[in-house]
Amino acid sequence: MRIIPHHATTTRRFFLTGVGSFVGSFGVAPAFILRPAAATPASMAAAIHEVVGQAAVRQGKVKLDIPPLVENGNAVSLTVSVDSPMTESDYVKSVHILNEKNPQSNVTIFHLGPRAGRARVSTRIRLANSQTVVAIAHLSDDSFWSDSVDVMVTLAACLEDLR
Amino acid sequence: MARALINVPRKARRGEIVEIKTLVSHPMETGYRRDNIGNPIPRDIISRFVCMYNGTEVFRADLFPAVAANPFLSFFTVATESGTLEFQWTDDQDNTQTASASIEVE
Amino acid sequence: MSEVLENLRSRTLSALLLPALSLIAPPASSTEIPAAQKQSDYESMSPQTRAMQDDDSVNPGMFWVLDGEERWGRKDGSSNLSCADCHTSESMRGVAARYPSFEVESQRPIDLQERINICRSRRQNATPFRYESKELLALSAFVAYESRGVPIQITIDERLNPFFDAGRALFETRQGQLNISCAQCHDDNWGKRMAGNIIPQAQPTGYPVYRLEWQELGSLQRRLRNCLFGMRAETYPYGAIEYIELELYMAWRANGLKIETPAVRP
DSSP, X not given: OOXXXXXXXXXXXXXXXXXXXXXXXXXXOOSSXXXXXXXXXXXXXXXXXXXXXXXXXXXXXXXXXXXXXXXXXXXXXXXXXXXXXXXXXXXXXXXXXXXXXXXXXXXEEEEOOGGGSSOEEXXXXXXXXXXXXXEEEEETTSOEEEEEEEEEEOOOSSOOOOO | OOOEEEEOOSEEOTTOEEEEEEEEOOOOBOSOBBOTTSOBOOOBOEXXXXXXXXXXXXXEEEEOTTBOSSOEEEEEEEOOSSEEEEEEEEEXXXXXXXXXXXXXXX | OHHHHHHHHHTTOOTTHHHHHHHHSOOOOOOOOOGGGOOOGGGGXXXXXHHHHHOTTTOTHHHHHHHHHHHHTOOBTTTTBOHHHHOXXXXXXXXXXXXXXXXXXXXXXEOHHHHHHHHHHHTSOOXXXXXXXXXXXXXXXXXXXXXXXXXXXXXXXXXXXXXXXXXXXXXXXXXXXXXXXXXXXXXXXXXXXXXXEEOOOOOOOSOSEEETTXXXXXXXXHHHHHHHHHTTOOOOOTTOXXXXXXXXXHHHHTTTOBOOOSOEEO
């Protein structure tokens, strides 16, 4: 990739980098042992611990929106919103999205603040398998709130022949 | 090839909360895939995205391989004043790409 | 099957036996989708995937369209001509809706990609682009995008007839280790679920398409190869006449449906 500063007119398009692409599935075995869906794998629990430390994580305020059955694990639409007035004294500092069965627990971390106005972010993520996805919000009063969704991911019928 | 697509309203009222949608072209190679003869494909992902509004950071995201290819991010910001929104994507090797859009606030 | 019944009648078998014998006979070839039920594969997608296609600013396929728009104006080849030197982009409206079409010099139908490559070699005196190359995909995406909203309109004349018949036969013939035909899924069982997806009618309205499985844009030929692989059948090489024949039949089958390039598909 190159550094290309580019200024554009209002709404659209700007600039570059090489897109290489290979087809294939996620081939390498994950680094941790997979557990059944009912149990939270140790790595996700460890990742949550890294985020919250000793603080309690409460259910509520956070709404994680993911379709329960996804068409393709390569691009799963996700919207996370937190019920917060987003004022200077009461706002969302960050939202952490974590997963259970991908090779890594972290998916993405959103850093917000009072300038956001609304604590709602959308993105598209990859899910390697049917699993639980968790969102943890860190508020300005240092409290932690979470929501989770169990997502079913299936393989496509017509895949690609790599040859 | 590619580029970024930014969707920002051209105008807003002061104090209005506006939605910003961004899409950047990038394969987000996880580092876990192998090619057709079994060689690992090296990791190559965008790991950071920042939105600055007249020089002040208003939104930031840390991205990991689990973010889908051609990363899409949509978020909100308060239209405080007229000016420039700057977007910056940074990859693992600290290469950056930037884009900007102007907004008129009345 | 009607042939079998004719033979049976000629041997004067009693009418009572006929229903039993017709059960033994293999089923008739799959019925085509009635015109009133014809629909885009868009209708078989989840709301989230549809949302990805509906908004140009969140549709990754647009990166290729924009790239194609830029290449349209780029001079190339020893003739040092760009597409724009001969064609306005507006004149491209409706073109993609009429492909595959008969090409006089090669005396066979060609698809849009081949048309672009023919222009490159004959007009620009430049090397044709490889199949699935980003250049060819970008230009195909841009040209097809110019026909977005235009209904597909394929007319089969006597020159196209043999290729059309071959394409239809390919669509309806069982193939591969799974011994299934395209028609069995896409004519007979569209709308039903297979794993996490709803089986679409397989109407090629949005090609080249951003397929979530590929995480990039790809051509109809690439998609057909995936289908063949899905059936565990041998894939023909890129550019094989079988793909053109299939594409011709499938485009005719999609007549009336509007072009939606760049579509997003699971």
